[in-house]
Amino acid sequence: DVKVTQSSRYLVKRTGEKVFLECVQDMDHENMFWYRQDPGLGLRLIYFSYDVKMKEKGDIPEGYSVSREKKERFSLILESASTNQTSMYLCASKGPKRAEAFFGQGTRLTVV
């Protein structure tokens, strides 16, 4: 079974904290993605990576950074968490010749 694993299902952090969200895939996929999902706004792409150390901004990269040091791991970093970053965060991966992307279960982050 293919798997995309996000490190936490629920997370509560304080304003100003540096937050790391980790995502690991076991399918040797080149492409990995970070989305956030908010009620009424759907899924919005934050960043994606198409190879190790390669990254591109999505629609809403402000306040976020990413790291892809190894092919299987894609990290989302909130440099200084703010309350407007309270959201559901979803990680996905996809191979270059595959139609489907595989998603993790999501991390519900609350910033207080």
Place this chain on the structure above:
Amino acid sequence: DAKTTQPTSMDCAEGRAANLPCNHSTISGNEYVYWYRQIHSQGPQYIIHGLKNNETNEMASLIITEDRKSSTLILPHATLRDTAVYYCIVRVAYYGGSQGNLIFGKGTKLSVKP
């Protein structure tokens, strides 16, 4: 990538076919139509994709009009577990390199009722 338009919500009776429409009037010749769904509190799940021919798999059928400006996802016998948000995405066939991103719209919330 071409934009898509879907109804915000739809209802379907359990056991009946659910037909979910998607308009993509600006689709280009090399763009595929993909469908995903997201059941509450889970990550999205791939359903099916196609270019111009109708496609069927164990989950659903995809009907694409001849001019490719619209498509319909068909769940032939909807169950309560099919209640979810369904996303229609149009994107290029080659998704290596920086073309690998997936853009989701707001989707259609399908409610299957007993």
